[in-house]
Amino acid sequence: MEKFIFFSYLSAAIAYTILFLFAITRIKRHWLFITAVAFSILWSANVVRATQDSQFFIADTLVFETLRNMFWTLWLATLISKQRYNNNFQYVLRSRLAPAIGLLFLLTGIIEGFPSFLDFIRLQTDSDPRFFAHVVFAVIGLILIEQLYRNTPLNQRWNIKYICLSLAALFLFNLIVYSKSLLYKHLDIPLWQSRGILNALMVPLLAISLPRLDLPSFNTAHSVPRKTIFYSTILFGCGAYLILMSATGYYLKQANAEWGETIQTVFIFLAVLLLFVSFTSGKMRALAKVYFGKHFFHYNYDYREEWLKISKALAKLESMGELKDFIITTLTNLVESTGGGLWLKNEQSRFFLAAEQNLRLSPQELDHFKNNHDLPTYLSKKQWVIDFFELAHAPEVYDDIDLSPCCSEDSQIWLIVPLFHLNNLEAFAVLTQPRAPRKLNWEDHDLLKTVGMQLANALALNKASEALANNRQFETYHRLSAYLVHDLKNIAAQLGLIVKNANKHKHNPDFFDDTIDTLNNAVNKMQHIVNQLKQGKSIPSAKSLINLADIIKTIQHQHKGLPALSIVTTVDVCLITVDPIKLTSVITNLIQNAQDATQKPDGWVKLVLTTKPDYAVLEIIDNGIGMDSSFIAERLFKPFDTTKGNAGMGIGAYEARDFVLKNAGHLDVDSIPDQGTTFKLQLPLSQPKTYDSIEPAIDC
Known part of the structure; x- marks a missing residue:
């Protein structure tokens, strides 16, 4: 065994020596780290010496281990101080426990360095204080590592990741070794002899982290999160609890030699079980939260943390049902309430119970909230949280409202929290009694009101989203209706033209031929409109290869x-692939707009069809009233904006541009006031597989 200890701690001494040489050449200003490494070399070297020198004992090396632990602890404290205060020793100077910890290191060093003191304490207490001291050192080291890690922002934790990992392994193994040694009153040699190899293995991790400590991003002060203090205190309490339970178990073992080990095992099992039950108890958490908030913090809440936590949770919600449950859960967790209910305002400004969790209200109380119209008015006027504990002890505060139906002895109601959006009461929550008795102060009320406003904003946003979704559905139907009415208006204009000219041309055979063509076109368009109405949406385009020259003729x-x-056309064949019915409607609408804008004796409208590489170019030109540039830029393609009053729908130009863009084309407009306008449609040319595949011109 001595041979194993020799090689184990020899490897640690060599590894620490290499780390020492590396440190003094790379990070000279971290002198506490270099000192801790130096004492680690001294400690491991003395253990090696103890295995080779019969005049030197393993117990004599504990004083060097104490010094090593002291400098590791002090170095960790300086890292925390650098992160929190941008000063190496501010954290140590501000800590109330620093003098006690320093005194503990001093006393332990004296006891381990002077055997006469150790013998005196052993005689008086029948125990070895060194094991107890090293358990405390391990707990302190773990607390500092936990504080350092939690106090470091997420984007900087990679700087200290390996430091925390290696030193946590060191202190955790020490805790196991010395807590077991404390329990059985002698050093656990099998565990103790393995520490040399463990120390050697952690050295490379420390070497990796050393250069990262000098990065500018790490040398920035940050405020300590509240949860850091909470978890550190909990960790310290767990260590003290385990030490106390181990000591009690040991004395129970000594009190009854025959059943001592059995009693000790049962007791420690029950102690650990009690610890886990305490941590999983909602009431215990509530009591701890109240205690820490009252004695450890000037302010009970970290408002920034609460706000960010709620905002992140709200971003993950996908439905109104999830939001209602989240509101209740958030408010109950905030004050450790056992349950609650949410009353929402409907379209008639009446409040109804929308969600509940473990509410446990009597039928009379539910009827009171359902039929009491004074409560919403009171909440809107006062804008404060109604506290039934305060109501019981200072009823004069609530003289303006009758809450007697909710004040019975067995009533579970504790708080009524209003949720305001822009000073309008959107909802209110009723919370039942807390898990642990507590009295709310001004900070609790402010937090509830602030969180209530954030939750009310989420409610209002959800309602607005639902209203927007409904409006989009209506917009779809309105847009479809507008297109249909626009088509019907054009059909009515064509039929009206027939009626207008019937008396004058009724004996002309050509007039009858044109009338039949126009009626046939009107029937086709009406049938198309009927099909759209049946489907409730626009019918998808049926594209085909057509000759644009035939269409315009x-x-x-x-x-x-x-x-x-x-x-005016320069080509006889101009092949494009589009929906012929839609194209005909677009061109007809633009022609109709041109004719409406050209109401003068010398007015004219013409179509000019040309081609250029890859595009068919159709220009609709008139010499009408024209448009200025601002009208073209701001209003021409704006849907439902028309200059024709009740005679127009304002979607002809918008529909034309939409059609051209969907077919990978371009639509340009040139216009001069009082001189005329040119609409230039450019549509991609197509090449037919066979000439027979070309669709004939569609009757419009």
């Missing part, structure tokens, strides 16, 4: 408006 033949429409 058919449109000219069937369009009998004034002024007359003329065509």
